[in-house]
Structure formats: C-alpha cells, structure tokens
Amino acid sequence: MSMELSPRLMAIATWFTGEESMADIGTDHGYLPVALIEKKIIAKAFACDINKKPLEKARKFIKDNGLNNCIETRLGSGLSVLQPGEAEVIVMAGMGGILITELLEAEVLIAGAAKKLIIQPMNNQPVVRRYLETHGFKIIHEDLAQESNRIYEIIVAAPGTMSINDVLDYQLGYQAIQTRHPLLKAHINRKIYLEEKICDSTRGKTSLIAKKQFKESKTYILRLNEVKKCL
Ligand SMILES: C[S@@+](CC[C@H](N)C(=O)[O-])C[C@H]1O[C@@H](n2cnc3c(N)ncnc32)[C@H](O)[C@@H]1O
Structure with a gap:
C-alpha cells in the first residue's frame, strides 16, 4: 500500500541523508516511518507515542504495509523509549515547541547521541532555536513547508555549537534571510x-x-x- 506524504512530512523526509535508523517521537498515524522505509530512505524505524490509541493506529498501518520487521512501535513519553544511539535521526514533529524542548531536556544523553534531530514545532519555534543553541546543538538546516495557508518551520539540528546574534534568526529561522527559501x-x-x-x-x-x-x-x-x- 504505497502512500504519498503531505508537503510537511515530505519536507521532513528530504532531510534524511543516508542514515540507517530513525525514531518518530509522537508518531500518531505512523505515516512518516512507513514512507521512509517504503522509499528505502532508512532501514530501521521506531514509531513512538505516549498514547495508546495513536500507537494502535500506527501499529495497524505498519502491519497493513507489511513492515513489522522494519518498524518497532514503542509506547512512552518522548525519547525515554529509546536507548542512546539506537536511532541515528530523531524526528519530533507536530508537537508544541515547549513540549519538544522539555522532551529533549528530559533525555539529554539520548538526544545528544543522535546524529541528527529533525524538529517541526507547531508553535514557539524561537524557544526551540534558543534551546538548541544553549544545550549543545547547532542548526544545520532550516526549511519551510506549506499546506493550504499554513507554513510549517522545520529545524534540522546536530550535536555541536552555534551562536545566534540576530533576533530574526530565532524568529524566522536560523540564517533564513541569507538562504532565502522560496516560502520566506x-x-x-x-x-x-x-x-x-x-x-x-x-x-x-x-x-x-x-x-x-x-x-x-x-x-x-x-x-x-x-x-x-x-x-
Ligand atoms: C499532532 S500529532 C503529530 C503526528 C506526527 N508526528 C505528525 O507530525 O504528523 C502529535 C502526537 O504526539 C503525541 N505525543 C504527545 N505528547 C507526547 C510525548 N510526551 N511523547 C510522545 N508522544 C507524544 C500525541 O499522542 C500525538 O499522537
């Protein structure tokens, strides 16, 4: 059962660059891990959610697509369901920015052991950028995706350091003015x-x-x- 991702999830998928494994924290329907495995972008995924109902939905979707052997589902809060280094890429999408920073802060070792974080906060994006800057991460890419009249901000980060000097870099996206995204x-x-x-x-x-x-x-x-x- 092949599926097309929405522009927002598709934009997230484009930031995988040859990694083997990923965890989708707050997976809900499980669309992203299923598409990433189907398209052979990654080989192993963890579909994770704090709530039983969404995880059941994801489990059914994974099973219907015959991907039980490549995608593990895990019930629990944030990154606590992972071992350090288990997922090379950690995706946190469709959740509030404050919650995302709290989940990163709750499991700093696991967050820091990932090669890449792909974060798509629904709000408080400046707070997320500030958190990354002050907690040992650098933003390596910023992206925007549009669905109807809403524009979503996608932040790709990795362990490292950076220093943000202009308030607009928190507000619009790190170096968004220089990179001039078509949706800017x-x-x-x-x-x-x-x-x-x-x-x-x-x-x-x-x-x-x-x-x-x-x-x-x-x-x-x-x-x-x-x-x-x-x-
Ligand atoms: C709006 S959905 C986003 C689904 C998907 N990630 C996307 O971007 O389309 C948010 C999901 O996050 C889950 N969630 C909320 N708090 C969470 C937490 N602390 N840990 C893991 N998942 C959480 C919810 O149960 C829900 O399924």
Whole structure:
C-alpha cells in the first residue's frame, strides 16, 4: 500500500541523508516511518507515542504495509523509549515547541547521541532555536513547508555549537534571510499578520505589559517589512 506524504512530512523526509535508523517521537498515524522505509530512505524505524490509541493506529498501518520487521512501535513519553544511539535521526514533529524542548531536556544523553534531530514545532519555534543553541546543538538546516495557508518551520539540528546574534534568526529561522527559501516571503507575511493581531489587542491598553508588547510588536513588524523589501 504505497502512500504519498503531505508537503510537511515530505519536507521532513528530504532531510534524511543516508542514515540507517530513525525514531518518530509522537508518531500518531505512523505515516512518516512507513514512507521512509517504503522509499528505502532508512532501514530501521521506531514509531513512538505516549498514547495508546495513536500507537494502535500506527501499529495497524505498519502491519497493513507489511513492515513489522522494519518498524518497532514503542509506547512512552518522548525519547525515554529509546536507548542512546539506537536511532541515528530523531524526528519530533507536530508537537508544541515547549513540549519538544522539555522532551529533549528530559533525555539529554539520548538526544545528544543522535546524529541528527529533525524538529517541526507547531508553535514557539524561537524557544526551540534558543534551546538548541544553549544545550549543545547547532542548526544545520532550516526549511519551510506549506499546506493550504499554513507554513510549517522545520529545524534540522546536530550535536555541536552555534551562536545566534540576530533576533530574526530565532524568529524566522536560523540564517533564513541569507538562504532565502522560496516560502520566506509568505512566511514573513504570516508573521506580520500575527504581530498585527497582537498590536490590535494591545493598542491603547494602559498596563505596562501591554504597552511593552505593543512596542515590541511594532518594532518587529518594522524589521520584518525591511527584510521583505530586500528579498
Ligand atoms: C499532532 S500529532 C503529530 C503526528 C506526527 N508526528 C505528525 O507530525 O504528523 C502529535 C502526537 O504526539 C503525541 N505525543 C504527545 N505528547 C507526547 C510525548 N510526551 N511523547 C510522545 N508522544 C507524544 C500525541 O499522542 C500525538 O499522537
């Protein structure tokens, strides 16, 4: 039963570069490990989830595709279901950014033993980049994927060091301005839209927090517009 991945999962799949094994943390349906094995991108996968129902779904999907011998399912939280080095690539996709950093922090040895982390946070992406920078990882690629009107940020990291000096590198993606992804303009427009909503909700408010937020959002919008002009 061959399957096509969504643009978001397809973008994640493109960042495998000859590794043997992967773990999909929060696998849900199990689409990614099944496609990676089917396409012979990797030889061994671990489909992992904290919840029984999604893992059952993944198990059925794996079995229906006749891939029981290549994909192991594991029930439990985050990286705790893995041994250090067991998965060369660890994928954490479709979860919140804060949860992702908490799961990395809970199992630093396992995270640090992977060759590559492919992370696709649904929110709080700047927090994830900051966590990686301050916890022994370097971002080696950034990617964007679009599904209907939503743009997803994909962060590929490896053990190492890096230093981020511009706030936009946290916000838009590490070196996103230099690499000029084809979706960067749309990505910036979306960020401007979201910041304008924050401005609307804080405009004219008297609390110090609201005033500070309004000013920060205004400044951020100005910078984003400047970047857009140069693209
Ligand atoms: C929205 S789905 C994402 C599915 C898939 N990774 C994707 O990107 O399409 C999130 C999944 O993460 C699982 N999850 C939530 N917290 C988790 C944790 N602490 N450890 C492992 N899985 C978790 C949920 O049960 C759910 O199946």
